[in-house]
Amino acid sequence: MTPIVICSVVFVAGTMLGLSFQFPWYILVSVASAALSFIIAPASKKIHKLAIGFLAAGFLLANLWQTPQEQGKINLPKQANFLGVAISIDESTDKRLVIDARIKEAENDILIGKMVRIYSPPVENLEVGDIISGNGNVANPAHATNPGQFDFSNYLLRKDVFCVIFTETSLKIEGKGSLSLDSIGAKIRANAFETFSEALPKRYATTMDSMVFGKSDMPKDILDMFQRTGTSHILAASGFNLTILVFASIWLLLWITGSRKTAIVTSIVVAILYAASAGFTPSISRALAMSVLSLSAVLLGRKYTAGSGLAFAVMLLLAIDPKTIYDPGFQLSFVACLGFFVMTSSFENIIPKKRWYSGIAIMAIQTIFVQMATLPVLAYHFHTFSTVSVASNMVAITSSEIIMPLGALSGFLGMIFRPLGILLCYLAWPILALQNMVLGFLASPEWATVSIGSYHVLVWFAYYASFAGLCFFVCRPKPFFYDARAKKAFAVTAIACSVLFGGSLVGYAKDGQAQVTFLDVGHGDSCLIRTSSGKTILVDGGGLGGNSSYDIGERVVVPFLRYLGINRIDYVVASHNDIDHLGGLVPVMEQFRVDNIIGSKVPSGTYKEQDFWDLANSKAVQKIFPFPGQKLDIDPKTSVIFLGPPDEKLGKDSKQINNASIVFKINIDGVKFLFSGDLQEEGMLFEMKNSQWLDADVVKLPHHGGKNTNLESWLGVISPKLTINSNSASQGNGTHKETSEVLDEMKIPVLSTAENGAITFTVNDGKYSVFAFRK
Secondary structure, eight states, X not given: OOHHHHHHHHHHHHHHHHHHOOOXXXXXXXXXXXXXXXXXXXXXXXXXXXXXXXXXXXXXXXXXXXXXXXXXXXXXXXXXXXXXXXEEEEEEOSSOEEEEEEEEEESSGGGTTOEEEEEESOOTTOOTTOEEEEEEEEEOOOOOOSTTOOOHHHHHHHTTEEXXXXXXXXXXXXXXXXXXXXXXXXXXXXXXXXXXXXXXXXXXXXXXXXXXXXXOOOOHHHHHHHHHTTOGGGGTTOHHHHHHHHHHHHHHHHHHHOOHHHHHHHHHHHHHHHHHHHTOOHHHHHHHHHHHHHHHHHHHTOOOOHHHHHHHHHHHHHHHOGGGGGOHHHHHHHHHHHHHHHHHHHHTTTSOSSOTTHHHHHXXXXXXXXXXXXXXXXXXXXXXXXXXXXXXXHHHHHHHHHHHHHHHHHHHHHHHOHHHHHHHHHHHHHHHHHHHHHHXXXXXXXXXXXXXXXXXXXXXXXXXXXXXXXXXXXXOOHHHHTOHHHHHHHHHHHHHHHHHHHHHHHHHHTOOXXXXXXXXXXXXXXXXXXXXXXXXXXXEEOOOOTTOOOOHIIIIIHHHHHHTTOOEEEEEEEOSSOHHHXXXXXXXXXXXXXXXXXXXXXXXXXXXXXXXXXXXXXXXXXXXXXXXXXXXXXXXXXXXXXXXXXXXXXXXTHHHHHHTOOOEEEXXXXXXXXXXXXXXXXXXXXXXXTXXXXXXXXXXXXXXXXXXXXXXXXXXXXXXXXXXXOOOOSSTTOOOHHHHHHHHHHTOOEEEHHHHSSEEEEEETTEEEEEESOO
């Protein structure tokens, strides 16, 4: 292990330590003094001095970069007129604009000097560095309130974003910013996209734009295809893209000029301009640092190793911004490179050379090693893994080596002579279409993507130790394997790590405890029931109205199921066909195997209703429309009895839909839960006619805790110990005033998803414990 690699490892450790704790200035001065004293001490070895120095440097830089975490702790103004500078453009489509801006002037001094995330209708010709003004509603970014949900607040906090502002009217450009790399990159990308759009159909133009520059407004089916095949890194303007571009640029310039020096220098400039147009993402920045370092070494006649280049890039990026270490793109980029280098050093002398299968074998093994190296990162952030990723990456990477240079070249040349850029797009089109066709075929099976679930960090430590042991065994370094003690120690350690990893997976898979989790889906219902035998029942999926682009199913329910490692759902219960119950089930039906659907026959006419039932029919899912008194045995310890819907229609208009809710009681390991859908007065009267079934320990309040004149009588028959309310209240538990009075008078406690986030009951032998995600 070279000194620079050792220094990078301790620098990363120091950075993580510095970001984990905030220390006062005198502690930092003491650390710096102690490190300096050790470094100048004459007795210490040089490598020890370097290690201590870089450890202290990482720790100090990370601490100095930390800003006070003010998000959510200050009373923000409800609205604000502001003037600021556009720092970065995160999304720019025909639907909306999302930017980060530094506020220069505002009515409220709290916002001045702060970085804010602004959501606005589209703005033409906006560039990084422009002076913008506007008026909008101010809010704190939302925290995750469910397991597995993306924590938007923490994400923005790590980018030093103070709050978010939503504007109803488009931002105004008050002045153009000065020329910068970011503005040059934005102009290159805008002109390139015009070339792509003129030559290709929209779906292929956006795919080309994503492959070359990233962050395009992709059609959902294409985006899903790349995600299901584990090739979404192709669309992210990653270091892979920049590396291809650099090699293609060198080859082309060598062919044109014949001068190695000219080709290298020009390629470095091209790499910098490309990185600017792609937005200097962590992955791009890593590849840029390594490319510039390796090309400079060639130019100056110095020795360069990939491991040293990677170590240098790690330290450079973390020195510029220590919080980059939290970025999934940064983690995936470096771990993938590490897996690639380990594979190269382990297998370069094992695979036969100059055989017809050599190239295919090397690419396959490289892909496998990269997938193995990135698995823990994918599991931690996304909880998914593509079972077809090896085959799909071989297809995607091979085709991208042609598409990427043609796309980049067409984008750059299109600014000079548009017809030439269009011609290059035409050349890339058939390969792009073939790539889409093959990946679409590989993405089609249900098993193409599987959920990994959330595991303890020690499990992944054992995984990496086993992975390293495998590589070490394949390499078989002679000095090591000639030592008998070392061989025995290695064998014992490798076996122990493998047993720990395998045993942990088995232990997680056979947890054996029944759980009932009420998710926070805003104004709506969603609950997952897992029995002790592993059976799964999903009751509703939440969902917002047609005016919202936020898909509850995609953003909350699906990530939660992935977080738990669920790939198959035994029963989906659509209590009734309203959007706030049914809407979020559509992504679930698209991405998971569902064996049975329990639903209501009364239509509601919501825009997701037809999609849901069409998916049920296309997947040939068994449909069950229950009647009062019908029983269903899930497993030996879990049984269901249905209390509704009634045969006749009750109430008028929307009340008919609500009273047609699937009402059922589930007895799970001796604890009874009653699910009431959106039941209203008439429905409660019907249920009380069959009072022999109305007993439960926990009741989900009907219709999100709304007013109901028969609630007291209904609860009196049930006598629950606890009630759950699923609502989007900004304050309190979200129940109607009269509902709260009834619950208080009857001394029945209520837990609300609005207050507590996801609420999980762990059930065992007739007893239960309750855990609230937001304490």
